[in-house]
Amino acid sequence: MNITLRVWRQRSSGDEGRMVTYQVEDVSPDMSFLEMLDVLNEKLTLAGEEPIAFDHDCREGICGACGVVIDGVAHGPETTTTCQLHMRSFDDGDTITVEPWRAKAFPVVKDLVVDRSSFDRIIQAGGYISAPTGSAPDAHATPVPKADADRAFDAATCIGCGACVAACPNASGMLFTAAKVTHLGSVPQGQPERDARVVQMLNQHDEEEFGGCTNIGECAAVCPKGIPLDTISQLNRDLLGSLATGSAE
Template structure:
């Protein structure tokens, strides 16, 4: 395959960025998108220039680090991670525009790499169980109904890639936050801190500069873990119940 890449190049967080065009030739359709970028980088390094910086780690669709906006859609629009995107997804001769994830709380560090610490800070605000659990309990000590276990797993599969916020016109990370809140709200271990958790995580979400959800649904459409929009409905229900019990951002 032959393609043209328009790639966002930005030397560091404070320098201005610009698009640079790279012709790409003789690419196998069976290569992954990141393997194609590896080959492009080999050519760039061979010419003595700085390779395109992009994140990757597992390359198995698990870690969620490999976010790139391809032709305006996070991860390229296949609802997979970028590392699980294959070149056969594109047409011969196509021009691809590559940008970093765009959201106010995701500052660009270099080229296609952004700082997604903001998602960790939402988790730090309440996405944990603070009880001392001691040693591992016996398997059936704490019974979890099957429906709750399955619902929790549907939300626990979020890999925290940030594509939801990058796709949202409002730059909202409500799908991510909702998945984390709903995951723990479904399980008995999550009950003791259930209401202060949702208030604290949403307050942190807002303070970090993520926008509000207005139900566009772009987040769920690009989510590699297929987190449903019900995660956002769930977080709103949790927030209402928290308010009825007297929890507010002042008490979180």
């Protein structure tokens, strides 16, 4: 396959940035999208040019590092991570546009790499439980109903890639925050901090200058882990409950 790539190039956070077009020849349909970028980068390096910087780590769809917007959709045309997207999803001769996540809370570091530490700060604000240290407790010391465990696990699969923010017309981080609130709020271990958690995490979310959620649903449509949209309603329920009892303070 021969592909024309339009890639966002930006030398540093201070640089203005621009789209640059590259031709990539002899692409195998079985290559992953990142491998195709690897091939291009080797060529660029050999030609003495600066290779395209992009985030990647596990390359098996579980770390959440490799987020880029491909042809206007976060992680591209398949609902998965960019590393699990293969060139067979494109046609020979296609022009593909690759851009970084776009949000004020995710400033571009270089080319396609953005700084997602705003997510870490939301987790620090409330995405934890208090557990006594020491030897591991017995596995069944705290019984958890199967349905609750499943729901917690579904929400816990969030890998923090940031596709929800990238896809959201408001650049809101609500699905990410809601996934964490739902995950920890669905199990007994998360109950003591439940009321405070939702308020603290949301305050941090707003402080990081993510946009407000208007229930559009683009986030859940692109989420590679299929975090359900109703986690946002769960977050709203927790918040309204927390405000009603005044227990958040």
